[in-house]
Amino acid sequence: MIRSSPHETGKIPSLDGLRAISVALVVLSHVGFGRLVPGGLGVTIFFFLSGYLITTLLIAERNQTNRVDIPRFYARRLFRLMPPLLVTLLIAYALTTANLLPGSITLLGFAAQVLYFANYYALFYDATDSGVPGGTGILWSLAVEEHYYIFYPLILASMARFRNLAMLLVGLCVAVLLWRNYLAHLPGFTEVRTYYASDTRIDSIIYGALLAILKNPLELSRKDDPPTARDWLIFIGALAVLGATLAYRGAIFRETLRYTLQGLALMPIFYFCIRFHNIRSISWLNWPWLAKIGQYSYAIYLIHFIIINFIGRNEPGIGARPLPLLMVVCVLSLAYAEAIDRWVDPYFRSLRHKYRAAKATDARVLPVTV
Secondary structure (H helix, E strand, O other): OOOOOOOOOOOOOOHHHHHHHHHHHHHHHHHHHOOOOOHHHHHHHHHHHHHHHHHHHHHHHHHHHOOOOHHHHHHHHHHHHHHHHHHHHHHHHHHHHOOOOOEOOOHHHHHHHHOOOHHHHHHHOOOOOOOOEOOOHHHHHHHHHHHHHHHHHHHHHHOOOHHHHHHHHHHHHHHHHHHHHHHHOOOOOOHHHHHHOHHHHHHHHHHHHHHHHHOOOOOHHHOOOOOOHHHHHHHHHHHHHHHHHHHOOOHHHHOOHHHHHHHHHHHHHHHHHHHOOOOHHHHHHHOHHHHHHHHOHHHHHHHHHHHHHHHHHHOHHHHOOHHHHHHHHHHHHHHHHHHHHHHOHHHHHHHHHHOOOOOOOOOOOOOOOO
């Protein structure tokens, strides 16, 4: 376990770049390049990043104040996530009402999306997403993250020692793997059960939390020494493992061990990208324009699939051609994200600042100690 201090830039190196890669994988997959681009991996990276970032911030808060202010944490998460979500849903429901977007409007579907139960709603009530506006089915992933946000701070705040927390999290990862394996061997099993559900995907977030607890690279990221041969070997090996999880297509493997191996592989990958962010092969993750896309990734993720469904319904010629569709989706998604950043986020950003714990940082500033 290490102690981390604020980085000179005030941000975690490479994190926005990794966020940009994640959303790019998802968008490319959804516009029609799914056979070539692993969109599901983009979601897994998002999960891992959330676990790492939130754990880093909560540990920083506890080290600085000797406690975790749970109500303030929930308030900050609410003001960060809910406003862009509500604006996006307003647009989607208005387009559906005008018959410009497929799908339909139901009270239960809306409640599931706003209350972050969209994943279980899709699994056990509306498998085709016919009861929600087209393009909003991707909100299942937000539900997984919110379930983590609800329970994880309570667990962290109750654990006296971080070593005990790490042991508990490792046990949870093992339990989730065993649970996935059990479900995958049941008669009538479908892959969406393990892909969508919080009880089968939460370990993708936990692996990020474990990196923050066991070997957080923030302090070392301030040093300029280059990676050793051992560092490179571990990094390249982790990339190879990640690639193998995508190449092997066994049905049971893909819904059980795949997520575990991806989580384990992302730990050294994230460590290397943050620790050695200044080397040439990694520094591109910190290019300003790429970092900006990473900062816009949440809004891009929320709106891009709605745009795809809108175009598919109203301009099917463009919707059937992946490259033109990609260009239109990128332009409109970036414009939407810029509008959210300029006209929605500033007010709620000030509210998040108001609900900071004493001396603690928000989700884009580094902690003092881990």
